[in-house]
Amino acid sequence: MGWEEELFALFDDLEGRASALYAAERDLELADRSRAEYQQVTLAGRLMASVGRRVTLGLHGPGPVSGTVERVARGWLLLAAGEHDWVVALDAVTSVGGASERAVPEVAWSPITRLGLASALRRLAEAGEPCLLHLRDGGRHDGVLRRVGADFCELAEAEGRRTVLIAFSALAAAQSRA
Structure with missing residues (x-):
């Protein structure tokens, strides 16, 4: 594997990790928002x-x-x-x-x-x-x-x-x- 392929593999790995972190953060935000909205339900x-x-x-x-x-x-x-x-x-x-x-x-x-x-x-x-x-x-x-x-x-x-x-x-x- 050449250095370009290793660099692209590294970028793909970093992009995957960033996507996973974003998804986890988004899930927490949605859960917080859902709890906040439910406070309004009578x-x-x-x-x-x-x-x-x-x-x-x-x-x-x-x-x-x-x-x-x-x-x-x-x-x-x-x-x-x-x-x-x-x-x-x-x-x-x-x-x-x-x-x-x-x-x-x-x-x-x-x-x-x-x-x-x-x-x-x-x-x-x-x-x-x-x-x-x-x-x-x-x-x-x-x-x-x-x-x-x-x-x-x-x-x-x-x-x-x-x-x-x-x-x-x-x-x-x-x-x-x-």
């Missing part, structure tokens, strides 16, 4: 990507509930679970099983998803359907939603014709009874 974003999927939610109060994610919005989600739909307060969710690996950032959500928990509960109140309100402490109230305020709802209980005010901060989920 539970609501993961659930939004899970619309149409069957999931199991762990909830403060009622415990695990399984069903299909029908809708996700600011602060709540709609879960179809057989005959009964659940309006679930997102901050009452403790765990999610079966969620999509992807996420949908809030900037890509429809303007309708900006409606809060009060809007979902108002729809139940307007329908006049019986429902069961599950509290985060495990308590339950059965009746018909009458009115919904800024941070509470008013429930006419089925049995005693008594009206109960439920603070949103105590509410885990509303389950339809129709």
Whole structure:
């Protein structure tokens, strides 16, 4: 082998090493960037990507509930679970099983998803359907939603014709009874 061939072999070897170092450095940078980007992912974003999927939610109060994610919005989600739909307060969710690996950032959500928990509960109140309100402490109230305020709802209980005010901060989920 002549000196030119040795020189080209050396250059090829150096080029291969440089490519390997660049690839290793690039992989580390991509991993760092991926971790930094994932910090922006929210539970609501993961659930939004899970619309149409069957999931199991762990909830403060009622415990695990399984069903299909029908809708996700600011602060709540709609879960179809057989005959009964659940309006679930997102901050009452403790765990999610079966969620999509992807996420949908809030900037890509429809303007309708900006409606809060009060809007979902108002729809139940307007329908006049019986429902069961599950509290985060495990308590339950059965009746018909009458009115919904800024941070509470008013429930006419089925049995005693008594009206109960439920603070949103105590509410885990509303389950339809129709």
